[in-house]
């Protein structure tokens with residue numbers, strides 16, 4: 001795995017906080033906490049890896065207040081540090097439903113970047129780290145973990161919806177079922193909701 005250590009990842013978040021403070025930092029810390037708590041109950045996942053991937057999934061927001069751009073900014077920043085696994089998660093975390101048009105918000109990427117993201121998604125199979133961070137993104141409010149439905153409504157109120165919102169919501173609910181089965185429990189119990 002090409003990943004920073006936990007200490008390095010936390011330093012990256014502290015640096016990002018100085019560049020572009022905002023609610024996204026609390027959200028990232030909650031996502032990291034949820035990822036660790038769920039991964040600890042999965043035989044094929046490492047809890048520290050899950051924590052680091054969760055903490056850095058939105059690191060692209062260090063650049064500016066942006067919409068879909070944050071995923072490409074995060075990908076490029078992590079690639080520049082050779083943290084390829086983090087870069088991968090920066091691109092996949094927003095697409096539990098593998099269609100770029102399902103993004104909640106504006107596509108503020110260039111046509112070339114949009115094509116790159118589309119082709120990246122078309123050419124990979126998601127693994128359980130992709131699935132876990134997609135799920136945790138939907139469990140993480142800035143002030144703590146919550147029910148998926150609450151977070152999804154929060155996102156739609158802030159960013160709007162489109163005709164792929166419902167299939168995307170179904171994809172999130174399927175992820176919860178997937179990890180409920182994988183952990184043998186209700187993941188809400190693991191994250192203290």
Ligand SMILES: [Fe+2]
Pocket residue numbers: 027031057058137
């Ligand atoms: Fe996020």
